[in-house]
Amino acid sequence: MISSWRQIFRVTAAAMTGPRPVVLSGPSGAGKSTLLKMLMREFEGLFGFSVSHTTRKPRPGEVDGKDYHFVTLEDMKRGVERGDFIEHAVFSGNMYGTSTAAVQAVQANNQICILDIDMQGVKSIKKTRLNPIYISIHPPSVQILEQRLRDRNTESEESLQKRLNAAIEDLEISKEPGLFDAVIVNDDLEEAYNKLKGILAKEIKQVQSGKNS
Numbered sequence: 001m002i003s004s005w006r007q008i009f010r011v012t013a014a015a016m017t018g019p020r021p022v023v024l025s026g027p028s029g030a031g032k033s034t035l036l037k038m039l040m041r042e043f044e045g046l047f048g049f050s051v052s053h054t055t056r057k058p059r060p061g062e063v064d065g066k067d068y069h070f071v072t073l074e075d076m077k078r079g080v081e082r083g084d085f086i087e088h089a090v091f092s093g094n095m096y097g098t099s100t101a102a103v104q105a106v107q108a109n110n111q112i113c114i115l116d117i118d119m120q121g122v123k124s125i126k127k128t129r130l131n132p133i134y135i136s137i138h139p140p141s142v143q144i145l146e147q148r149l150r151d152r153n154t155e156s157e158e159s160l161q162k163r164l165n166a167a168i169e170d171l172e173i174s175k176e177p178g179l180f181d182a183v184i185v186n187d188d189l190e191e192a193y194n195k196l197k198g199i200l201a202k203e204i205k206q207v208q209s210g211k212n213s
């Protein structure tokens with residue numbers, strides 16, 4: 001346990017000196033992955049994705065170690081017991097977690113670390129010294145969210161309903177004053193992306209100037 005606290009301290013200490021990490025949260029299907037992939041494409045090398053662990057099965061096209069570390073429930077539980085995770089949560093029947101190593105790997109490259117995590121993760125990260133910028137991505141409406149999730153064609157009916165129920169709850173919680181630094185309604189994708197870039201402009205400039213000096 002002591003070594004895991006040391007690890008967490010190292011991550012948080014690095015976060016206080018390097019660029020601030022960015023937490024993207026918001027309902028499943030709101031467009032977090034779409035937006036973060038756009039950022040990583042436009043600003044190649046500036047951002048690094050914190051690759052979470054999950055017990056859910058990979059979707060077609062998802063790559064182990066890139067999109068997620070896909071693990072068994074037993075492995076995940078062992079990792080939690082070892083203290084490998086800064087935060088972890090159960091979402092829609094599967095476990096998800098951000099490992100200290102995932103954040104450290106990004107910070108070691110002096111990149112802006114992006115975490116794509118659910119509301120429980122946000123609440124847990126708030127108790128650490130990671131000090132990220134918290135951004136919530138919202139859909140224009142729950143109806144549009146449902147349509148996007150259906151069109152994505154990744155969920156069973158049961159999983160879809162669980163995600164919609166969580167979405168309704170999380171949209172309510174996200175109104176809590178001070179919980180997020182910014183809320184972006186992802187209606188028109190380009191517009192939402194430009195807002196995201198605006199919010200991160202200072203961090204982007206800071207890392208760009210460091211890389212060019």
Ligand SMILES: Nc1ncnc2c1ncn2[C@@H]1O[C@H](COP(=O)(O)OP(=O)(O)OP(=O)(O)O)[C@@H](O)[C@H]1O
Nearest residue numbers: 027028029030031032033034148152186187188189
């Ligand atoms: N502005 C938009 N207009 C229309 N479709 C969109 C928009 N943004 C994202 N989408 C589509 O909606 C679907 C959900 O987006 P995405 O997978 O990025 O959501 P997510 O928030 O990362 O979901 P999850 O939390 O489940 O990983 C995708 O098929 C994506 O192409």
Ligand SMILES: Nc1nc2c(ncn2[C@@H]2O[C@H](COP(=O)(O)O)[C@@H](O)[C@H]2O)c(=O)[nH]1
Nearest residue numbers: 028052088089091096097098116117118121
């Ligand atoms: N608390 C955490 N939530 C996470 C993490 N990685 C992803 N997520 C969230 O889970 C849901 C579902 O993701 P999906 O890929 O199965 O659609 C979504 O809201 C993610 O933000 C994590 O490490 N911790």
